[in-house]
Amino acid sequence: MYADLHLHSHYSDGTFTPEEICDQAVKHGLSTVALTDHDTLEGWPRMAKACELGRLEFVPGTELTAEHDGTEVHILGYWIDGNSPALASRLAGFQAVRMNRIRDMVHRLNERGVPLEADTVFKIANCRAPGRPHVARALVQEGYCKDFDDAFDRYLKKGRPAWVPKTRMESGEAIDLIHGAGGVAVLAHPGLYKHDELIPQIAAEGIDGIECWHTKHNLESATRYEGMANSLGLAATGGSDCHGLAKGQPLIGRVKVPYQRVTTLKEKRNRQGTAPSFSSTQN
Numbered sequence: 605m606y607a608d609l610h611l612h613s614h615y616s617d618g619t620f621t622p623e624e625i626c627d628q629a630v631k632h633g634l635s636t637v638a639l640t641d642h643d644t645l646e647g648w649p650r651m652a653k654a655c656e657l658g659r660l661e662f663v664p665g666t667e668l669t670a671e672h673d674g675t676e677v678h679i680l681g682y683w684i685d686g687n688s689p690a691l692a693s694r695l696a697g698f699q700a701v702r703m704n705r706i707r708d709m710v711h712r713l714n715e716r717g718v719p720l721e722a723d724t725v726f727k728i729a730n731c732r733a734p735g736r737p738h739v740a741r742a743l744v745q746e747g748y749c750k751d752f753d754d755a756f757d758r759y760l761k762k763g764r765p766a767w768v769p770k771t772r773m774e775s776g777e778a779i780d781l782i783h784g785a786g787g788v789a790v791l792a793h794p795g796l797y798k799h800d801e802l803i804p805q806i807a808a809e810g811i812d813g814i815e816c817w818h819t820k821h822n823l824e825s826a827t828r829y830e831g832m833a834n835s836l837g838l839a840a841t842g843g844s845d846c847h848g849l850a851k852g853q854p855l856i857g858r859v860k861v862p863y864q865r866v867t868t869l870k871e872k873r874n875r876q877g878t879a880p881s882f883s884s885t886q887n
């Protein structure tokens with residue numbers, strides 16, 4: 605039995621529907637899949653149903669954008685209670701910030717003679733957590749850029765005219781928020797931060813695990829992160845970070861972690877408290 609604990613759907617910046625994710629997961633021999641859309645739980649109910657049909661175990665999750673000492677770090681939360689008022693209100697806040705950020709980006713584009721409309725972006729995003737990839741798709745669709753990379757290179761990358769910084773919470777707050785909602789917190793793709801010295805500090809803030817296996821980690825770094833997880837008493841997890849077709853070929857199937865890793869993470873969760881509740885009021 606194998607798991608992929610890091611997957612995005614079209615409810616954030618991926619392109620796959622939950623059903624497409626599950627089809628792919630079955631094809632790749634996975635037994636367990638986590639949905640970890642950025643700042644939203646909107647895809648949970650549909651993913652839960654698709655998993656049931658595909659006889660897959662569903663791990664409900666999200667990926668929060670945070671920072672530690674000024675470095676952006678992503679924190680994955682699993683088995684959180686979607687009804688937790690603190691979490692729900694914080695997610696609603698992040699979603700509002702994302703909406704306003706899209707409007708700011710569009711405004712900057714307009715100032716530079718690109719007459720894109722915010723509604724075009726929102727229509728393409730069609731979810732509560734729109735981001736730069738949706739602006740990029742809109743720019744391509746409307747013929748202002750030749751492809752996705754062109755949109756980022758010319759307008760959306762850091763330092764480019766339409767780039768707007770994202771407000772980020774502190775990593776400690778993200779971890780507390782996840783714990784407060786009964787979930788477990790995992791540091792996503794540490795290899796992307798190039799600041800391994802942050803890992804023990806984030807461990808001290810209470811993180812439960814490290815995403816050791818990831819499509820952007822090579823064998824050497826995955827092994828190093830597994831060693832760090834072991835020495836810090838943290839769960840060693842992994843996931844593909846598949847965004848469907850948003851970034852070239854789908855990554856699902858490239859990272860398959862043995863089910864024992866999920867069991868370890870569940871043990872961490874059980875030590876914390878209550879069982880998750882799934883309801884229709886997911887954010």
Ligand code: AMP
Nearest residue numbers: 617734735736737752753756757761770
């Ligand atoms: P946001 O959260 O709105 O800042 O958007 C981040 C998303 O944009 C991530 O999924 C990134 O993979 C994608 N992204 C960031 N920089 C680039 C880039 N230079 N080219 C293509 N995609 C990018």
Ligand code: FE
Nearest residue numbers: 612617642847
């Ligand atoms: Fe993403």
Ligand code: FE
Nearest residue numbers: 667678792793
């Ligand atoms: Fe991430």
Ligand code: ZN
Nearest residue numbers: 610612667845
């Ligand atoms: Zn991700």
